[in-house]
Amino acid sequence: MDQGKEILRKTGAFLLRWFYLILFLGVMAYAVWIWNKIIFNADWSEEKKQAYINEQSVFSFDSKSYQQVTDLINLRKERLNSNYKFTGKDIFFPDGF
Numbered sequence: 001m002d003q004g005k006e007i008l009r010k011t012g013a014f015l016l017r018w019f020y021l022i023l024f025l026g027v028m029a030y031a032v033w034i035w036n037k038i039i040f041n042a043d044w045s046e047e048k049k050q051a052y053i054n055e056q057s058v059f060s061f062d063s064k065s066y067q068q069v070t071d072l073i074n075l076r077k078e079r080l081n082s083n084y085k086f087t088g089k090d091i092f093f094p095d096g097f
């Protein structure tokens with residue numbers, strides 16, 4: 001009786017390994033299929049393209065904020081090039097270098 005249980009246990013373990021391997025390969029094949037479908041065969045209809053373009057056109061370019069940011073960047077570049085010295089308290093080197 002013990003020999004029969006041992007054979008059944010070994011057979012079950014062997015089949016379970018193959019089941020996990022087949023399951024893993026099946027999941028990987030499904031993932032590749034989804035990846036191929038979404039990435040490589042992503043064909044949009046003209047209606048969907050136009051809807052996307054219309055959705056993106058809602059966002060407007062804020063030129064005033066853009067100009068403020070570019071002015072700030074240019075000011076920082078000028079300070080860097082003109083050897084601007086920070087006059088505030090340095091918390092890392094309070095006595096200087």
